[in-house]
Ligand SMILES: O=C(O)COP(=O)(O)O
């Protein structure tokens with residue numbers, strides 16, 4: 521039988537990247553002559569990649585943004601952010617033991633993120649986590665991205681798993697909508713980047729710490745999904 525798989529979102533789920541995303545966003549906002557953003561605001565901006573993050577930061581200050589300015593700011597963001605990796609970013613508490621636990625139990629692990637693939641791979645590599653994941657798929661890996669369910673199903677395919685034996689773990693509405701559209705159970709963490717509580721988006725389960733991601737919880741979700 522195909523091995524079961526857990527697909528993790530990256531920003532706000534596996535790794536707390538907010539301080540570095542904020543530094544790099546503020547570098548761009550400064551460059552554009554805007555006010556810098558606060559840590560609490562960042563939660564509203566993250567989830568759909570760098571371009572959307574900059575657009576949302578402008579909209580929050582009622583500022584319009586031309587396409588060429590957005591292109592330039594995105595390039596500045598990617599340079600600044602990519603050059604500082606891993607910066608202050610750290611895996612959340614309990615991530616490493618959860619990865620160990622599921623690896624020992626025969627699970628495949630993969631990452632499905634709306635970060636650009638090269639930034640995701642660089643971050644994961646710099647934290648020493650690269651050998652843990654059978655696939656790392658970013659917003660530009662395919663011609664579609666979350667919340668398109670194919671971003672998730674194609675990540676599963678690349679990692680050698682099957683959608684029938686898969687669980688997604690994420691921190692935002694984007695992740696929950698993606699998994700639901702793919703018919704895959706979804707665990708939401710409540711410590712990531714979202715301005716509304718993840719419970720409102722009706723994931724299968726909500727956890728507040730990776731220690732709550734037990735084999736029993738995940739096996740229960742897989743069994744329920746196959747009924
Ligand atoms: O960087 C983003 O906007 C989103 O990244 P994530 O999909 O890993 O949460």
Ligand SMILES: [Mg+2]
Pocket residue numbers: 529530531532533567690691692712713
């Ligand atoms: Mg996220």
